[in-house]
Amino acid sequence: RKKEHLASLISKSRRKRDLTPTGHMAFSKKVLNWRLIGEGYSSQLTIEDQRYIFRLAFRMWSEVSPLEFVEDTHAPLEDVDIRLGFGTGRHLGCNQKFDGTGQEFAHAWFLGDIHFDDDEHFTTPNVGSGISLLKVAVHEIGHVLGLPHIYRPGSIMQPSYLPQESTFEMDWMDRKAIQQLYGGCKGRFNTVFDWIRKEKTPYGEVVIRFNTYFMRDGWYWLYENRNNRTRYGDPVPLQTGWHGIPMDGVDAHVHVWSRKRDAVYFFRGTQFWRYDSENDQVFGQDSEGHQYPRLISEGFPGVPSPIDTAFYDRRDSHIYFFKNNLVYAFSVEANNLARGFPKNIRDVFPPVVNTDHPDGNIDAAYFSYTHNAIFLLKGIRFWQVVGSRDRWRRPFLPRNGLLPHKEVDQHWFDICNVHPTALKL
């Protein structure tokens, strides 16, 4: 009776399972809580290790899906969405006995219970022998989220355990499988940019490299264009990788890069910082004697603040600042606004399709070296700016015209939030 009562309680918060080969969407909410139940601690690992590994396992699903997971050690048990515990033989009131060392190492129930056979030799990540608790936990959480066994080499949802590869991660197909159930990761960004830096090869040559970054509030992702995904383990807090810029986020990034100048700026509110790429931190004072942060009105006379976003156009050596529905073209050489600016955004970036235009309040203006194109991002959409090659092929296209919008998550993949409590693992 107790179990049925619990089941009816929980099943109210769960979608009915309509099993399909690709699985079923098990939860209708996006933030789920979990707990390692007190009567289910393992006798092989410290409790802290167990909780750390589960926190990491949930975070790995969060990094590739719109779901967020938070550990909850206080709510009544029936309010906990996913309950994890270890046991041996007949365990934790479960109908399916464990079989001892070997063979079955864990199972998951669709109502959110995950049991681990403590007769198995579970180990912490990256320990050669034994069974990786992290890998098993990610697999079983996949079941609770609604994924069935998937017989594809490389899938984390394969029924049999494959000894831990050194860097176990979720591959493309597993990401798409969970996104097929819960959708892609959508959301607006504060700024997007390619960070250019010079590196010396082992032969002493100087090469130019770039990496793509997406920033949202106080965290960021490095986007690996060649792999169509974010870096494993992202997002991370801003201050981890960008020393000295405001911890809770920036409005814009601008890289002025010409024959005479190479300066990286971050903008926030009425101020801006210059970034020292060599030493990976903001300048306190730069070689021209400027102290930072500085006022935008001082560094860029005629430009209002705060701004929505900005980017540097190497074609005409102007910085384009965006605020509401106006664009301010700033000449770096003349150190003042270009003639005739500010202008309405539709005049500077006219729509190719008249009804398809962001009409101002741009979140991010991004020149991508990967695509050799400028993108204007607003909300979950982006518009690509017509480039010279486009106009060479289709001369009727307007200069700096905006092509019809597309969805950000269909062009840059798996840029997913994690719960703030899981941000610093």
Added chain:
Amino acid sequence: EKLFHNRDHSDTQTLNSHRAQAITDKYTAELFLSRYGFIKPVNWEEVQFEESDTSFSGDFLNDLQATIQEGTSGYNRQNENQAFISALKEFQRVSGLPVTGVFDEATKLAMNKPRCGVPDKETLLKITSLNSSHDSRLGSQMGNFSENAHQSEAVR
């Protein structure tokens, strides 16, 4: 912590030595195939709430033994064997093994690997729970029946 009775905990090792029963012959292979839904899809949802000692408890052996013993007539046993072979082939197929239909060494090895306890083959939601009318249930039975008929033709 591991249960022990001796002052020096020397008995935890023996307690710990409870090993999963290895899959060594057709009989235990049949257990495995049945447990993970290769012989007949498992309604995993219900297992969680059925009273204890259901088909997945330790008495699983007796239950299956009873089932196998029931099938005394040649017709049943032949049918059973056919079901076993097609289940074995399905397991070999999804495991990326040569589909021989024989309980060979490679299959035995794969069955004894550490694995997740969630069945590989789960039933869809029972038709009855989706449609209340009786005839649709009959329909689904007829469906199953026609499927079995096909199998018995194969046997015949």
